[in-house]
Amino acid sequence: DSGVTQTPKHLITATGQRVTLRCSPRSGDLSVYWYQQSLDQGLQFLIQYYNGEERAKGNILERFSAQQFPDLHSELNLSSLELGDSALYFCASSVSDSSGNTIYFGEGSWLTVV
Amino acid sequence: AQSVAQPEDQVNVAEGNPLTVKCTYSVSGNPYLFWYVQYPNRGLQFLLKYITGDNLVKGSYGFEAEFNKSQTSFHLKKPSALVSDSALYFCAVRDPGGGYNKLIFGAGTRLAVHP
Numbered sequence: 001d002s003g004v005t006q007t008p009k010h011l012i013t014a015t016g017q018r019v020t021l022r023c024s025p026r027s028g029d030l031s032v033y034w035y036q037q038s039l040d041q042g043l044q045f046l047i048q049y050y051n052g053e054e055r056a057k058g059n060i061l062e063r064f065s066a067q068q069f070p071d072l073h074s075e076l077n078l079s080s081l082e083l084g085d086s087a088l089y090f091c092a093s094s095v096s097d098s099s100g101n102t103i104y105f106g107e108g109s110w111l112t113v114v
Numbered sequence: 115a116q117s118v119a120q121p122e123d124q125v126n127v128a129e130g131n132p133l134t135v136k137c138t139y140s141v142s143g144n145p146y147l148f149w150y151v152q153y154p155n156r157g158l159q160f161l162l163k164y165i166t167g168d169n170l171v172k173g174s175y176g177f178e179a180e181f182n183k184s185q186t187s188f189h190l191k192k193p194s195a196l197v198s199d200s201a202l203y204f205c206a207v208r209d210p211g212g213g214y215n216k217l218i219f220g221a222g223t224r225l226a227v228h229p
Binding site for chain 1 (some may be wrong): 118146148150155157158159163165204208216217218219220221222
């Protein structure tokens with residue numbers, strides 16, 4: 001158990017809908033990352049927050065957004081969902097955003113868009 | 115731009131034999147390198163990392179990895195494979211001089227250990 005908690009574990013929704021994925025980082029970790037894992041794209045970095053502020057952006061679609069709250073939990077919002085958004089979404093956390101820090105991953109949220 | 119290559123989609127090894135999962139990287143500066151393992155229907159678990167110092171890094175579950183700067187490689191090894199090591203293995207790199215801090219993953223290598 002990495003200490004990173006993600007909910008829900010599984011989610012099935014229809015095209016055009018909006019969902020919110022939630023993440024609680026490890027105790028004491030200030031940095032949160034979101035990754036998407038799909039068969040065709042592999043593991044793709046989406047976005048990073050550090051202590052409530054956006055720190056880096058990767059291949060995140062405009063239909064997707066995220067935030068990190070004062071209690072350091074984070075949410076990833078996915079809207080106008082398409083079939084191609086079906087994937088495993090990982091949240092991860094680290095103590096800071098120093099490059100040498102280990103990033104610990106949650107078990108992911110499986111999203112299926114039908 | 116930083117990148118990671120895992121040249122083998124799958125590695126097959128008999129239980130008790132040594133295993134190697136290959137990884138090569140490309141970064142502009144000195145790399146920070148990581149290995150993660152993903153078991154079926156589970157998240158990514160951290161195995162080990164190389165930041166600086168000794169080129170041979172020891173990690174969890176008996177795994178180790180050797181950093182080779184001249185060959186830009188960071189191969190994962192284990193002296194004696196177990197059936198329970200069967201999983202998907204990811205190499206990842208961070209470029210501390212790359213402007214920001216994202217972890218770039220390879221495509222993954224599926225390790226199958228046969229009894």
